[in-house]
Amino acid sequence: MIKHALLLALAACAALTSCQTGQDKHAACADMPPYKGSAAFERMKSLVGKWSGESPEMGTMNTEFRLIAGDSVIQETFAGGTPMEMLSVYHDVNGKLTMTHYCMLRNQPRMKLVKQTANSLTFDLAPTPGLNTAKDMHMHGATYTFLDANHFKLEGVSWKDGKSAPCGPPVIFTRK
Numbered sequence: 001m002i003k004h005a006l007l008l009a010l011a012a013c014a015a016l017t018s019c020q021t022g023q024d025k026h027a028a029c030a031d032m033p034p035y036k037g038s039a040a041f042e043r044m045k046s047l048v049g050k051w052s053g054e055s056p057e058m059g060t061m062n063t064e065f066r067l068i069a070g071d072s073v074i075q076e077t078f079a080g081g082t083p084m085e086m087l088s089v090y091h092d093v094n095g096k097l098t099m100t101h102y103c104m105l106r107n108q109p110r111m112k113l114v115k116q117t118a119n120s121l122t123f124d125l126a127p128t129p130g131l132n133t134a135k136d137m138h139m140h141g142a143t144y145t146f147l148d149a150n151h152f153k154l155e156g157v158s159w160k161d162g163k164s165a166p167c168g169p170p171v172i173f174t175r176k
Contacts (some may be wrong), residue, residue, distance in 0.1 A: 124157075
């Protein structure tokens with residue numbers, strides 16, 4: 001049984017990695033329709049690209065959003081190449097946008113979309129295995145406000161000792 005599952009996984013990986021080559025589309029890729037996510041996913045997808053913002057506490061902050069996994073996942077790399085580098089991954093689960101944040105605090109809080117307006121997406125902590133919210137400092141939430149095609153505001157929510165903690169002022173990012 002395990003051998004069969006391993007062979008299937010290897011075959012799937014071989015087919016999917018062939019989709020990633022810059023050459024002509026592989027037959028397995030040609031049959032895949034373009035990915036269409038939830039309205040929130042599609043809104044978040046508008047951030048694909050490189051961004052820069054200024055924080056009075058942290059100076060220049062850079063982040064980059066990319067589409068991966070057949071365009072069904074948004075990968076955000078914050079402060080790439082620095083000791084503060086962090087990764088957030090956004091994807092739909094049953095039609096609802098979710099996020100996992102791989103933090104410099106060495107934890108991985110999961111978040112779910114709790115509010116969506118025409119101009120913003122707000123995430124809040126979802127159950128996260130291994131995270132003790134009463135003790136562990138962690139990212140607890142975030143709001144992305146879409147100001148225009150070239151600017152967004154990020155407001156983070158930190159958590160320490162079981163309650164909200166300062167996360168710094170909101171930062172406005174500009175598309176590079």
